[in-house]
Amino acid sequence: MKSRIFKFQQEIENCALVENPVDLLYLTGLSLSRGLLVATKEEVVLFVDGRYFAVAERQAPCPVRLLVGNAVTDWLEAKGIKTLEFDSAFTTVDRHEVMKKQVAELRGTSGLLKKLRAIKDENEVAALKKAAHITMCGFKHVESLLKEGISEEELALEFEFFVRKAGATSLSFDPIVAFGENSAYPHYRAGKAKLKKNQIVLIDVGAVVDRYSGDLTRVVFFGKPDPELEKMLMLTKKAQKKAIEAVRIGAKFEDLDKAARAVFAEAGVEELFTHSLGHGIGLETHEFPRIILGTEDKIEAGMAFTIEPGLYRPGLGGVRWEDVVYT
Amino acid sequence: MKSRIFKFQQEIENCALVENPVDLLYLTGLSLSRGLLVATKEEVVLFVDGRYFAVAERQAPCPVRLLVGNAVTDWLEAKGIKTLEFDSAFTTVDRHEVMKKQVAELRGTSGLLKKLRAIKDENEVAALKKAAHITMCGFKHVESLLKEGISEEELALEFEFFVRKAGATSLSFDPIVAFGENSAYPHYRAGKAKLKKNQIVLIDVGAVVDRYSGDLTRVVFFGKPDPELEKMLMLTKKAQKKAIEAVRIGAKFEDLDKAARAVFAEAGVEELFTHSLGHGIGLETHEFPRIILGTEDKIEAGMAFTIEPGLYRPGLGGVRWEDVVYT
Numbered sequence: 001m002k003s004r005i006f007k008f009q010q011e012i013e014n015c016a017l018v019e020n021p022v023d024l025l026y027l028t029g030l031s032l033s034r035g036l037l038v039a040t041k042e043e044v045v046l047f048v049d050g051r052y053f054a055v056a057e058r059q060a061p062c063p064v065r066l067l068v069g070n071a072v073t074d075w076l077e078a079k080g081i082k083t084l085e086f087d088s089a090f091t092t093v094d095r096h097e098v099m100k101k102q103v104a105e106l107r108g109t110s111g112l113l114k115k116l117r118a119i120k121d122e123n124e125v126a127a128l129k130k131a132a133h134i135t136m137c138g139f140k141h142v143e144s145l146l147k148e149g150i151s152e153e154e155l156a157l158e159f160e161f162f163v164r165k166a167g168a169t170s171l172s173f174d175p176i177v178a179f180g181e182n183s184a185y186p187h188y189r190a191g192k193a194k195l196k197k198n199q200i201v202l203i204d205v206g207a208v209v210d211r212y213s214g215d216l217t218r219v220v221f222f223g224k225p226d227p228e229l230e231k232m233l234m235l236t237k238k239a240q241k242k243a244i245e246a247v248r249i250g251a252k253f254e255d256l257d258k259a260a261r262a263v264f265a266e267a268g269v270e271e272l273f274t275h276s277l278g279h280g281i282g283l284e285t286h287e288f289p290r291i292i293l294g295t296e297d298k299i300e301a302g303m304a305f306t307i308e309p310g311l312y313r314p315g316l317g318g319v320r321w322e323d324v325v326y327t
Numbered sequence: 328m329k330s331r332i333f334k335f336q337q338e339i340e341n342c343a344l345v346e347n348p349v350d351l352l353y354l355t356g357l358s359l360s361r362g363l364l365v366a367t368k369e370e371v372v373l374f375v376d377g378r379y380f381a382v383a384e385r386q387a388p389c390p391v392r393l394l395v396g397n398a399v400t401d402w403l404e405a406k407g408i409k410t411l412e413f414d415s416a417f418t419t420v421d422r423h424e425v426m427k428k429q430v431a432e433l434r435g436t437s438g439l440l441k442k443l444r445a446i447k448d449e450n451e452v453a454a455l456k457k458a459a460h461i462t463m464c465g466f467k468h469v470e471s472l473l474k475e476g477i478s479e480e481e482l483a484l485e486f487e488f489f490v491r492k493a494g495a496t497s498l499s500f501d502p503i504v505a506f507g508e509n510s511a512y513p514h515y516r517a518g519k520a521k522l523k524k525n526q527i528v529l530i531d532v533g534a535v536v537d538r539y540s541g542d543l544t545r546v547v548f549f550g551k552p553d554p555e556l557e558k559m560l561m562l563t564k565k566a567q568k569k570a571i572e573a574v575r576i577g578a579k580f581e582d583l584d585k586a587a588r589a590v591f592a593e594a595g596v597e598e599l600f601t602h603s604l605g606h607g608i609g610l611e612t613h614e615f616p617r618i619i620l621g622t623e624d625k626i627e628a629g630m631a632f633t634i635e636p637g638l639y640r641p642g643l644g645g646v647r648w649e650d651v652v653y654t
Binding site: 093096186 | 360413417418424513602641
């Protein structure tokens with residue numbers, strides 16, 4: 001944690017305020033529903049209220065003060081700090097109004113820690129790989145249970161029980177288990193539908209292990225595949241392969257999207273790929289970067305992100321194939 | 328859902344924008360990770376992206392449009408709308424900057440739907456009571472398992488399995504199961520500690536049923552009670568009783584806090600009550616109103632909120648007693 005705080009301090013211009021609980025977890029290792037970290041190039045202080053003070057004092061990698069009254073503004077004043085950087089993607093308009101009254105100059109940065117958090121350290125990669133592994137085992141468990149009459153919800157629950165027993169603390173998101181036409185909706189979850197012979201099964205699941213998310217999508221044909229869906233799956237796997245082949249340090253993220261999209265365009269089905277190619281993954285299941293057309297962000301060493309092309313034909317079904325890639 | 332939208336429209340001055348997913352769920356019944364509802368006194372439109380369009384069109388209690396390009400601003404322009412109310416407690420500074428470029432005048436309201444959501448309808452009360460019932464059953468199950476050597480984490484998991492089997496879809500929050508001194512930290516969760524004879528056990532748990540949260544705290548002495556903790560528990564129960572007796576339509580919420588605090592003050596232990604008395608409960612485990620000193624909010628008919636006084640003596644242990652009250 002200390003090296004994370006140190007890296008963060010190097011990025012700060014003057015003084016920065018961190019309030020997003022996920023960022024606080026990243027920097028301090030502490031789960032706080034509310035807390036506030038103030039950092040300058042020289043100093044870092046974590047402010048927490050009475051509920052967390054004893055634990056934070058014991059475990060935080062930096063000095064801890066009680067978040068009460070004007071503790072923060074008093075500290076800023078004592079240090080002569082007049083300019084404060086804050087996270088404009090997290091701070092609400094209400095909170096900003098309060099801050100305006102307390103600090104001479106506010107400077108918003110959208111996602112104050114997002115670039116720092118995008119570069120995973122050794123421990124983070126280990127946790128992500130553990131999450132990916134348990135997620136894959138959970139998927140295989142679900143796959144082994146496919147039989148006529150079993151419901152989407154039952155399989156979703158089986159996934160959860162399996163990964164929780166295997167060490168997951170929670171799920172990255174409500175499992176998507178979609179039979180037949182339900183697979184045509186990228187954000188379907190799991191319902192009462194029962195599996196019938198020759199249906200397509202789309203499974204998109206993730207387990208959280210050591211606080212890091214897994215995220216995996218697979219498609220299984222239960223019986224004889226529909227020829228159209230089979231073709232769509234073949235194209236989707238090819239699109240994923242092309243995107244993964246385009247991954248190299250320094251490349252633009254949008255080039256990955258373009259590589260996948262080119263495969264679909266060539267087959268005349270580009271308009272069936274209705275979402276972005278992928279997203280960064282870490283303490284949050286969806287985090288920076290977004291892999292979309294138009295982004296200027298580039299691939300750096302130490303990143304982790306999903307690559308998940310898909311094709312959806314309403315009334316027939318959909319396919320998606322997703323893995324996490326590490327750079 | 329239609330009557331909720333209707334009530335919301337009555338509160339609007341000109342035109343309001345709803346983006347908080349919990350508010351969207353409340354108004355439309357739809358779980359959307361992203362969506363946008365625009366309401367005037369005459370009209371309501373829900374904008375969702377391609378992922379949700381088909382489902383929303385089928386299930387939403389209002390017209391649905393595709394959230395793409397300038398769809399929203401085009402709609403506002405077509406209707407001649409120049410002033411837009413938004414939720415300043417939800418909208419981030421970044422989002423506000425984008426909106427400023429699109430709408431002539433923005434008016435922030437802190438918690439646009441909080442007062443509407445605080446008054447529960449029949450279905451909501453039924454769901455809350457179901458959640459409270461399953462939560463209580465889960466607590467009783469955990470209580471029945473108390474034995475030497477069982478761990479806090481095991482009991483937390485037992486609670487979860489029990490309530491999930493009983494119909495809960497998730498937990499309101501990570502269970503708090505605290506043995507002995509751990510109970511002195513109001514925000515302790517559950518750890519490796521194993522139960523020993525004559526320890527105090529504090530259990531704070533909640534099950535989510537039909538999307539509504541339960542929230543219950545009980546204290547059990549496993550064996551012979553510590554006389555000091557027993558006295559603290561007696562005072563806490565008395566404080567809760569006094570607060571519940573003070574509940575009447577039109578009373579200020581802070582009067583409930585005062586009623587509980589008076590019991591503690593009389594016994595000279597007021598400073599051991601380190602948190603607020605309670606909180607509104609519904610689609611969110613913590614929602615409007617907050618039951619704290621200094622609030623002007625008053626009790627209205629149809630509300631649901633927790634009353635949960637507690638006393639905490641670091642190094643010894645803590646007690647809290649919590650129930651949900653309906654008005």
